[in-house]
Amino acid sequence: MSKKATPTSTKTATSYAPLSIAPARVLRGEHCLRDSGKEIAKLGVRPLVVGGDRTLAAISSNLEPIFTQEQLVAEFASYSPDCAESSLSRLKEMVQQHQADLIIGVGGGKALDTAKLLAYQCNLPIVTLPTSGATCAAWTALSNIYSEAGVFQYDVSLSCCPDLLILDYGLVRTAPQRTLVAGIGDAIAKWYEASVSSGESTATLLISAVQQARILRDILFQKSAIALKHPQSNEWSEVVDATVLLAGVIGGVGGADCRTVAAHAVHNGLTHLLEAHDVFHGEKVAYGILVQLRLEEMIQGNKLAASSRKQLLKFYTEIGLPKTLEDLGLADVSLARLRHAAAIATQPKSDLHRLPFAVSAEQLMAAMVSTTVDTTTVKANNLN
Incomplete structure (x- = not known):
């Protein structure tokens, strides 16, 4: 019996950036x-x-x-x-x-x-x-x-x-327990950002990274409250593994295409406010997730984003993550300075532009001040 010819792909080889996936040990x-x-x-x-x-x-x-x-x-x-x-x-x-x-x-x-x-x-x-x-x-x-x-x-x-x-x-x-709560906020962002930046990808490793981000989210939803109440429990060590290790795996497997979007861009903008310097990285990122989802609601009319935001608001209340600018200690910051932070977060090279739609600084401001509202009708010109 003669051998069948091996099909030859007509696609050209693709050059990929190197991946640094995990520590050596x-x-x-x-x-x-x-x-x-x-x-x-x-x-x-x-x-x-x-x-x-x-x-x-x-x-x-x-x-x-x-x-x-x-x-x-x-x-x-x-x-x-x-x-x-x-x-x-x-x-x-x-x-x-x-x-x-x-x-x-x-x-x-x-x-x-x-x-x-x-x-x-x-x-x-x-x-x-x-x-x-x-x-x-x-x-x-x-x-x-x-x-x-x-x-x-x-x-x-x-x-x-x-x-x-x-x-x-x-x-x-x-x-302090607050540090782990902040870590939960930083880690859970992986799903909300990776699913936007790489959720439509057909590349094997990116698909894997996005699905791991979904699993990470589900683990944190299921185990965080128990872990925080019982720091000697298995759930506690599993949540620590999730925030320190599994979150890192996702960034390693997914690479630069599976990292930050609007949630971290909002964090970066908030670092320009002196009043936010004592707020932990993961707390600012957690708030940024709500802002990202709010943008999807306001600009796209995305009902799934609205549902996800309500789910997160309930989760944040349960474990103590910030939901508003007031929760971040920024209630007294002037609109002018908040606009400056929003301008930083929307500058041309910002990761916020990984969103599948354009966002202006005024639209971002509108989302930042309405993370807990029940409607999708807040408009940026209401802030003028």
Whole structure:
């Protein structure tokens, strides 16, 4: 019997951007940090530990026995005042002074972003040690850069995810509950943004990432309230896995085409308001999801978006996420300054324009002040 000819595709090969999907190694568990010494020592013997002032003071007693046991010569360095270019310049000098061969990032999103970018710029391995469930920064190959005043500037794609991620549930459990609530807000945004930016894609990995985002949303809907009431429960650790790990997986598999849309664009605009600087990243993003859905209602007349927004409002009330500008502590901010934030969020290169329709700053303003309304008739000219 003769062989059948193999069909030859008439399509030309497509060039894809490289994907950085996951850390090389992940350790997770209750008090797993104390057993991580050998894994850390495989990466370097002169670590520079980067974090915020309070975090470094709190974590030193956990890290120093590990360094002593593995004969590591460590130095601690604050990233303050923010994940800013000036902070990175100062930290690069400390890398040289200490002759560091490894960076260990400890803390929340900005500390980890700083440590990851520092390691990337110095061509050193990086260990991430999140101290809360507030973001997926411990996982991703991405760093956000802010000004010294905390204003979002730009983001940087890194060549790879961290070499080692240590998710110690015992350590994360010591963080204020508000940080995990914020992490839930940041993570659940994956579905609402990825389904818009990549929901119509026929590419295999993008389809996979969008569906994982849907699963992540459902996990958080089902388990968040229980987790927050019972921090010793399995649901709690599963929600932490969702906010720190699974959210990172989605960004890694989906790549740049499956990340941020209007929710994060609203966050970026709000960073230009001094009054919002004490509001957590995930809290601003969670509010941004409601704004994005409100835009879909107002501009497209999207009834599904209206239903999704009502579902989220109920969920936010249950777990304590902000639903309005007032909830964010921005009730007294003038309309002029809010318009400035909206203008930032709608500038030409903003991720907000991944929405399948055009949005003006005035339309965004109308959505921002009407996230809890029951109608879809608010018009931007009512704000003039």
